[in-house]
Amino acid sequence: MLFGRVVGTVVCTEKVPAWRGQRLLMVTTTDPAGTPVGGRPFAAIDLVSAAPGQLVFVVRGREAAVALDNPENPADAAIVGLVDDVHLAPAGEGA
Amino acid sequence: MFLARVTGDVVATVKHPHLAGRKLLLVTPEPTPGRAPLPAVIAVDSVDAGVGDRVLVADEGNTAAQVLGMPRGPVRTIIVGIVDAVDGPEPPPRRRRTGP
Numbered sequence: 001m002l003f004g005r006v007v008g009t010v011v012c013t014e015k016v017p018a019w020r021g022q023r024l025l026m027v028t029t030t031d032p033a034g035t036p037v038g039g040r041p042f043a044a045i046d047l048v049s050a051a052p053g054q055l056v057f058v059v060r061g062r063e064a065a066v067a068l069d070n071p072e073n074p075a076d077a078a079i080v081g082l083v084d085d086v087h088l089a090p091a092g093e094g095a
Numbered sequence: 096m097f098l099a100r101v102t103g104d105v106v107a108t109v110k111h112p113h114l115a116g117r118k119l120l121l122v123t124p125e126p127t128p129g130r131a132p133l134p135a136v137i138a139v140d141s142v143d144a145g146v147g148d149r150v151l152v153a154d155e156g157n158t159a160a161q162v163l164g165m166p167r168g169p170v171r172t173i174i175v176g177i178v179d180a181v182d183g184p185e186p187p188p189r190r191r192r193t194g195p
Contacts, residue, residue, distance in 0.1 A: 001119075001137035001172055032103060032121055032135055047169075048109050057107065057119075057137050059169045063156040067111055067169030080169045081110035086121065088103040089146045 003030045003083065004058045006050050010043050018073030025050060025079060027058055032086045044077035055083040098125045098178060101148045105137055113168035120144060120174065122152055138172040139163070151176035 008026035012019075023046040028036050034055045047067055050056050056079045058064075064078035065071055103121035107114075118140040124133040136154075141162050144150050152174055153159065159173040160166060 003137070037134060047111055057105070059171065061156070061171060063169045063171045066156065066167045067113070078169055081107040081114060083105060084108055085106040086103055088121070
């Protein structure tokens with residue numbers, strides 16, 4: 001799972017039936033501190049009522065689709081948690 | 096699977112029900128000499144690892160489901176072992192390009 005920052009919302013009236021009622025948000029990947037690390041922002045299904053500006057974590061790949069009640073859907077990214085806090089090991093320990 | 100170091104932990108009150116009660120750790124893949132370092136990712140802990148531990152991490156959904164003993168869910172990165180030692184050759188250094 002990756003850290004991300006919600007940078008926008010996506011509205012689609014017409015979409016794949018399996019996504020009916022799901023919210024789509026634009027997310028940019030970040031480091032654990034929430035600083036964007038570059039790369040294109042991507043659209044992700046929001047399962048935790050995230051809001052723009054929030055630090056979240058995202059699962060990508062097939063596991064994103066499995067996060068929905070009906071796993072037969074084409075999602076490749078899903079927001080599965082809101083980050084409250086990240087405790088980093090002091091420099092030297094861990095890294 | 097890859098070797099990584101536990102470099103932190105992540106606190107999230109609001110998360111997918113599949114992740115309820117799971118410990119989430121920050122794991123930084125071990126660097127390969129000559130290659131750009133890989134970013135830290137969030138992994139579910141299944142072996143009671145802690146910050147500073149050298150661990151074995153799997154990044155595949157079916158693996159995660161089996162280890163957790165649950166049907167498939169939105170989890171693919173999971174810590175499956177705490178590494179005591181790794182024996183064998185060091186990875187070869189990347190060949191340096193010579194001349195223009």
